[in-house]
Amino acid sequence: MSGTFIGMPAFPVAARDAVRDGTLRGNLRHATHTIRAKRAAAVAEVSDWAELREAGRRIKDHTLRHLDRYLVQLEEAVTAAGGTVHWAADAEEANRIVTRLVKETGESEVVKVKSMATQEIGLNEALEAEGIRAYETDLAELIVQLGEDRPSHILVPAIHRNRGEIREIFAREMSEWGRPAPEGLTDAPAELAEAARLHLREKFLRAKVGVSGANFMVAETGTLVVVESEGNGRMCLTLPETLISVVGIEKIVPAWQDLEVFLQTLPRSSTAERMNPYTSTWTGTTDEDGPRNFHLVLLDNGRTDTLADEVGRQALRCIRCSACLNVCPVYERAGGHAYGSVYPGPIGAILSPQLRGTGSEIDASLPYASSLCGACYEVCPVAIDIPEVLVHLRERVVEGGQVTRAGNKVVLQPAKGHAAERAAMRAARWALTRPGALRTGQRLASRTRRLHPRTLPGPGRAWSGTRDLPPVPAEPFRDWWQRTQGGKGAEK
Amino acid sequence: MSSRERILGRVRRALADVPKDDTPYERAVARDYLREHGGRTVEETVGLLAENLADYRAAVHRTDPAGLAGVVAGLLAARGASSVLVPPGLDEDWLASTEVTRVMDRAESTPHELDRVDSVVTACAVAVAETGTIVLDGSPDQGRRRITLVPDHHICVVRVPDQVVSSVPQALARLDPARPLTWISGPSATSDIELDRVEGVHGPRTLEVVLVG
Ligand code: SF4
Numbered sequence: 122m123s124g125t126f127i128g129m130p131a132f133p134v135a136a137r138d139a140v141r142d143g144t145l146r147g148n149l150r151h152a153t154h155t156i157r158a159k160r161a162a163a164v165a166e167v168s169d170w171a172e173l174r175e176a177g178r179r180i181k182d183h184t185l186r187h188l189d190r191y192l193v194q195l196e197e198a199v200t201a202a203g204g205t206v207h208w209a210a211d212a213e214e215a216n217r218i219v220t221r222l223v224k225e226t227g228e229s230e231v232v233k234v235k236s237m238a239t240q241e242i243g244l245n246e247a248l249e250a251e252g253i254r255a256y257e258t259d260l261a262e263l264i265v266q267l268g269e270d271r272p273s274h275i276l277v278p279a280i281h282r283n284r285g286e287i288r289e290i291f292a293r294e295m296s297e298w299g300r301p302a303p304e305g306l307t308d309a310p311a312e313l314a315e316a317a318r319l320h321l322r323e324k325f326l327r328a329k330v331g332v333s334g335a336n337f338m339v340a341e342t343g344t345l346v347v348v349e350s351e352g353n354g355r356m357c358l359t360l361p362e363t364l365i366s367v368v369g370i371e372k373i374v375p376a377w378q379d380l381e382v383f384l385q386t387l388p389r390s391s392t393a394e395r396m397n398p399y400t401s402t403w404t405g406t407t408d409e410d411g412p413r414n415f416h417l418v419l420l421d422n423g424r425t426d427t428l429a430d431e432v433g434r435q436a437l438r439c440i441r442c443s444a445c446l447n448v449c450p451v452y453e454r455a456g457g458h459a460y461g462s463v464y465p466g467p468i469g470a471i472l473s474p475q476l477r478g479t480g481s482e483i484d485a486s487l488p489y490a491s492s493l494c495g496a497c498y499e500v501c502p503v504a505i506d507i508p509e510v511l512v513h514l515r516e517r518v519v520e521g522g523q524v525t526r527a528g529n530k531v532v533l534q535p536a537k538g539h540a541a542e543r544a545a546m547r548a549a550r551w552a553l554t555r556p557g558a559l560r561t562g563q564r565l566a567s568r569t570r571r572l573h574p575r576t577l578p579g580p581g582r583a584w585s586g587t588r589d590l591p592p593v594p595a596e597p598f599r600d601w602w603q604r605t606q607g608g609k610g611a612e613k
Numbered sequence: 614m615s616s617r618e619r620i621l622g623r624v625r626r627a628l629a630d631v632p633k634d635d636t637p638y639e640r641a642v643a644r645d646y647l648r649e650h651g652g653r654t655v656e657e658t659v660g661l662l663a664e665n666l667a668d669y670r671a672a673v674h675r676t677d678p679a680g681l682a683g684v685v686a687g688l689l690a691a692r693g694a695s696s697v698l699v700p701p702g703l704d705e706d707w708l709a710s711t712e713v714t715r716v717m718d719r720a721e722s723t724p725h726e727l728d729r730v731d732s733v734v735t736a737c738a739v740a741v742a743e744t745g746t747i748v749l750d751g752s753p754d755q756g757r758r759r760i761t762l763v764p765d766h767h768i769c770v771v772r773v774p775d776q777v778v779s780s781v782p783q784a785l786a787r788l789d790p791a792r793p794l795t796w797i798s799g800p801s802a803t804s805d806i807e808l809d810r811v812e813g814v815h816g817p818r819t820l821e822v823v824l825v826g
Contacts, residue, residue: 148807168647172645176644180642183636183638186631187628188624189621189624189625192621192624208615208616208617208619210620258815260803260805260806260814277805279805314814318813322815325815326724326725327724342790350802350804352762352801352815353814355795356815360762370620375638376638377785379642381782382646384781384785385781394669396746396796396798398669398799398801399795399798399816401794402790402793404793410751410759411759411793421623426623429626525623525626528622528626
């Protein structure tokens with residue numbers, strides 16, 4: 122994945138610093154709470170949400186289980202429609218392909234639609250190294266790019282910035298990149314948006330090459346879909362002569378009809394709207410309408426390794442709606458940067474260590490960036506059981522075992538410095554396979570809960586040094602279940 | 614070995630656990646979600662479209678075929694438009710009452726030329742009531758994708774009730790995936806600054822939908 126985050130401290134350290142940053146926490150809290158409430162209302166509007174969610178899960182699962190077939194079908198359909206398909210095994214290869222394609226046009230600048238895949242491979246940096254300037258055109262991405270910052274949210278990458286900070290960045294940096302910010306710019310959102318409009322329009326109107334990702338690719342028809350709000354996507358997809366789309370191989374759906382599920386669940390889950398302002402679909406090239414050359418770069422970069430993990434592969438169902446970020450209590454406090462990857466929040470905690478492996482300290486720490494409260498699973502429109510994968514990955518970090526890296530099976534050694542987790546895992550497994558002991562332990566813990574410390578003594582200290590111990594409930598779950606017959610019976 | 618073969622090989626090895634006789638696509642997904650939400654009369658569906666369009670800050674106007682040219686002329690005048698983009702197949706009657714300079718949609722026009730035009734008038738392929746969405750498919754009465762993108766003012770005419778469907782599933786079934794499609798729900802908008810919604814960043818900041826029936 123991107124070099125942007127190399128050298129990031131492990132999650133607990135980064136999170137501790139972030140939590141101390143009052144402005145950041147304020148910005149994040151406001152944003153996540155607003156969007157959370159709106160999403161719940163948007164979801165409540167459709168009475169068949171559960172069925173749509175289940176259909177989405179099944180479509181994606183089915184596709185993943187036959188991914189080779191659908192990839193070949195997609196390639197044929199895109200080619201038949203006038204596009205060219207390229208395959209990239211890793212970030213380096215993808216960057217090489219895109220750089221070559223841009224150079225072949227003779228251009229030295231490109232306009233970009235926000236895309237997680239191109240961030241993941243560090244495309245902007247790779248292009249820059251070859252003398253090609255990439256302009257991010259999504260308003261939030263522009264804020265991030267001008268501020269020489271990193272995105273911190275999937276959908277609202279500048280969620281950590283407030284209007285005052287944005288005004289600052291625009292006034293200071295816009296002239297470096299093109300049209301300067303207007304004199305006397307205030308921090309009113311409408312004025313800031315207008316400044317961005319003028320600044321970027323200049324670039325759109327002269328752009329010869331556009332670079333995008335895609336939300337979906339339809340295998341049956343070779344159609345690509347981009348879902349957006351501002352129209353910068355439409356600008357990049359239709360004004361340039363050449364369009365290059367870099368898309369992860371997991372973004373396929375089999376049939377045109379499948380879009381009826383995701384075009385309902387994605388907007389409601391992400392921006393809490395019935396429908397986002399703009400959705401564009403294109404199938405290859407169209408005569409005299411839009412780009413004359415269309416290139417699709419299919420990106421692996423760790424996805425096939427993730428696919429090889431029977432528990433972890435469900436992470437590839439993700440449609441990047443970001444609902445899980447907005448409900449996550451850990452994300453809300455730590456912010457997106459602490460995750461050290463373009464994929465922050467709960468999905469990042471399971472996706473990044475799978476795409477990149479758990480070799481680095483930050484990746485080994487990510488499966489612990491969660492309280493396992495399960496809120497992320499509840500909101501996920503494709504029902505990814507994030508807590509299940511987190512626990513699975515924790516076990517892998519602690520115990521080691523067989524994994525697939527770059528297509529090869531390798532045996533992972535237990536991560537260093539996780540002795541305490543290893544002991545805890547063993548104890549957990551021992552207890553979980555002995556229900557009687559678990560029950561006794563829980564009861565005991567309940568009765569003595571007033572005496573419980575917030576940190577663990579002895580060898581557990583390292584573990585609890587970066588976590589607050591959860592308070593022990595007054596009554597063990599099992600007892601409550603029996604007493605109330607699973608909540609059905611009247612509370613006695 | 615090419616990267617294509619390498620990636621496909623990795624996929625196949627990764628899926629070694631999937632049985633050969635795995636459930637086929639037709640049976641893998643239970644499509645027991647709704648085709649539309651709630652029961653409505655045709656008139657109620659059109660009403661819902663108007664309501665949802667307005668909710669997303671599109672201006673909605675209703676008229677009958679005889680009144681259409683007047684409404685379009687009025688909207689262009691109110692805007693102070695001096696030029697209007699016209700797709701090749703647009704019904705000439707729609708612009709019969711206005712003197713505003715016509716700019717034909719041509720492949721040769723540069724984006725800068727389009728940027729100097731004030732307004733654009735198009736038809737649509739289908740409109741979705743539940744979401745307040747109009748869909749353009751590049752047919753002759755809708756023109757190239759860029760003409761509804763660059764000018765700041767878009768007037769879209771929807772024939773009701775025949776172009777209106779209730780839901781997203783119904784809309785997809787009517788559309789041809791081979792055509793370039795643009796789904797528009799309200800004017801361009803952003804919520805990137807403290808999640809405050811601001812209309813209009815890059816696409817038209819004013820969207821006016823005329824329901825004709
Ligand atoms: S994991 Fe689920 S909730 Fe989170 S971004 Fe992906 S699809 Fe959305």
